[in-house]
Amino acid sequence: MTPRLLPYSPDRDVYRLLGVSSAASSAEISAACRRLARTFHPDRNGSQRATEEMQVVNVVRQVMTDPDARARYDHERRRFHQELMRPRDSELRTWAPAETRPYRPSSTSRYLRAGLLGLRAAVAGLAPSRCRSCRTVIESEDTYCAACGTPRLTGGS
Secondary structure, rough: OOOOOOOHHHHHOHHHHOOOOOOOHHHHHHHHHHHHHHHHHHOOOOOOHHHHHHHHHHHHHHHOHHHHHHHHHHHHHHHHHHHHOOOOOOHHOOOOOOOOOOOOHHHHHHHHHHHHHHHHHOOOOOHEEEEEOOOOOOOOOOOOOOOOOEEEOOOOO
């Protein structure tokens, strides 16, 4: 394998250079290499770097058409990205350990919550009755909604 492609680095990513996905077939890769060769061939491109760029295209074609070399390149590429995702030891030490015991509220907060739920139920009982479907207010002596005819809800829900 040529030192130009390995060790892997994102600025020399072959798939990005070719403009294909990493799951591209060999036919797609060959077509992309031909497209780059037409662009960078020294006979067609008059720039001073055309020869260097064409050498890179030739190396890429050689590596990507050989199944063993491509597998090695893909392995190094995957390994590089996995290393980026792995946290460093210094990053692991900066975080405090996670609390493992379950949360248990204090007795004061439990009494407060029960009181608030009771207050909510009392207020809901004082609210006017409403229709189940259209939610309009129904008079206390009516048992059905005048607007749609469905039975009323008790407690203002």
